[in-house]
Amino acid sequence: MSSWTLKSIPPHDWFLCLDVESYFDHEHNVEAIFEEGFTRPVPIGDSDVVVTVFFNGDPEAPEFHIETKESLSKEEIAQANNSLAKILGTEMDIRPLYDQASNDSLLGDKLSSLYGLKRMTRANLFEDIQNRIVEMQMNHKPTAKKMMFAIREAYGTALVHNGKAIPAWPRPFQLMKADPANIRKLGPTLRKGQYLVELASNIVGGNTDMEMITNADPQTAYDELISIKGIGPTAGQDLMMMRGKTEAVFPSNKQKEEEKGLRRWIIWSYGGDPNNTSEEEFQKMISNWKGQEASALEFLYVDWILSEKEKRAKG
Numbered sequence: 340m341s342s343w344t345l346k347s348i349p350p351h352d353w354f355l356c357l358d359v360e361s362y363f364d365h366e367h368n369v370e371a372i373f374e375e376g377f378t379r380p381v382p383i384g385d386s387d388v389v390v391t392v393f394f395n396g397d398p399e400a401p402e403f404h405i406e407t408k409e410s411l412s413k414e415e416i417a418q419a420n421n422s423l424a425k426i427l428g429t430e431m432d433i434r435p436l437y438d439q440a441s442n443d444s445l446l447g448d449k450l451s452s453l454y455g456l457k458r459m460t461r462a463n464l465f466e467d468i469q470n471r472i473v474e475m476q477m478n479h480k481p482t483a484k485k486m487m488f489a490i491r492e493a494y495g496t497a498l499v500h501n502g503k504a505i506p507a508w509p510r511p512f513q514l515m516k517a518d519p520a521n522i523r524k525l526g527p528t529l530r531k532g533q534y535l536v537e538l539a540s541n542i543v544g545g546n547t548d549m550e551m552i553t554n555a556d557p558q559t560a561y562d563e564l565i566s567i568k569g570i571g572p573t574a575g576q577d578l579m580m581m582r583g584k585t586e587a588v589f590p591s592n593k594q595k596e597e598e599k600g601l602r603r604w605i606i607w608s609y610g611g612d613p614n615n616t617s618e619e620e621f622q623k624m625i626s627n628w629k630g631q632e633a634s635a636l637e638f639l640y641v642d643w644i645l646s647e648k649e650k651r652a653k654g
Contacts, residue, residue: 341411344402345420347429350437351401352455353394359644361480362459365488366505376406380498380507381422381462383415387507389500390419392427398455403427408500425583428457433585436631443627445609449638458637460581464549465542466508467581472534472569473527486526490535493517493525514539534569541567557588557632573600580633587633589625591618601636608639 347353356362357369364379376391388411393404405423424430433456440446461467473490474483491506494513498505514535522532541547552563557579565575572592579587580601589602598606598613602621606613609624616624628635 340406340408341416342404342406343416344404345423345427345429347401347403347427347457348432348434349401350398350433350455351428351457352398352453353401353403353427353457353459354396355453355456355641356459358648359459359641365481365484366503378500378505379426379462380496380505381419381426382507382510383411383418383422387496387498388415388419389498389505390423391500392423401429401455403429422462425460426462428459428583431457431583431585431634433457433631433634436585436628436634439629439631440627440635446627446635446638449642453638453641456638456641458580458633460583462508464553464578464582465511465538467578468538468567468570469508469514469535471574471578471581472531472538475531475569475574482526489525490522490527493521509539511539511542515543531569534567537568553582557584557586558590561588561590576601580636582633585631585634587636589621589632591621605636605639 354373357372360369363369367377367379376393378389378391380387380389388407388409390405390407393406395402395404403423405419407419411419437450441450461470469490470487473487474480477483488506491508492504494509494517495507496513498507517532517536517539519529519532519536522535523529527535538547542549547563547567552560555563560582561575561579564570564578565572570578572590576587576589589600589605591602592599593614596614598616603613605625606616606621611620611624625632625635
């Protein structure tokens with residue numbers, strides 16, 4: 340057994356993430372995480388290990404206690420931390436956003452009510468893309484999560500934790516061998532299966548560089564993402580938010596003179612007309628977001644999630 344501590348850049352209140360179902364996967368019982376910890380497989384070199392994460396609950400001195408039943412070396416712990424940093428957002432520094440946007444007409448109150456919010460993602464961008472492709476055009480997200488879990492069972496490394504199967508996410512070399520027709524039997528469409536297999540093959544063949552996309556400037560990352568089959572402009576903007584970075588871009592994507600994607604939602608949130616807002620006007624709207632675009636949008640997203648939950652609770 341190994342255990343260690345991973346510190347995060349404050350402010351960071353990870354417990355806020357428990358209200359956002361999209362951050363979690365099929366195997367997670369979010370209501371139990373507060374007491375039992377957050378358990379998931381993480382890639383370590385060529386292996387996968389199940390870890391359980393506990394948050395100390397202190398937004399000003401945030402720390403995560405990590406446990407695994409395997410005995411890991413210092414090098415393996417460092418590798419695990421690379422994945423955990425992205426999953427948990429520990430290396431994202433949102434302090435500049437508070438300095439820049441505390442008086443913003445839209446963000447100001449959300450920065451206070453959601454103090455320390457950082458987006459959760461998955462262990463690497465390939466995992467995020469797999470999940471995004473499977474859930475595309477599916478309104479019932481629990482079903483999409485179940486399909487993704489079935490793909491993990493079929494093609495990822497088999498892992499067990501406390502008597503329960505928690506399959507790892509497929510690596511590219513594992514998924515490239517899949518037959519899209521067999522993926523179709525697990526629930527996703529044949530086309531989605533083709534997208535997944537082709538992407539995995541391109542990664543293994545060196546035609547698509549996930550590490551480069553993860554670390555590139557936002558515009559380059561977006562351009563590379565939408566060059567992947569199955570990833571359109573809206574999905575590209577969504578995935579750009581999942582790189583574990585604070586910055587992002589929101590390129591205009593008009594179809595039949597109607598603005599689409601995250602840009603549309605941002606303009607609408609500021610009270611503008613998404614279909615008739617110039618680039619200059621848009622940049623002025625988000626001028627307080629500079630360098631923190633991904634973090635800023637996450638505050639809008641989670642605030643919307645909580646508002647929708649409140650509406651349903653009232654009836």
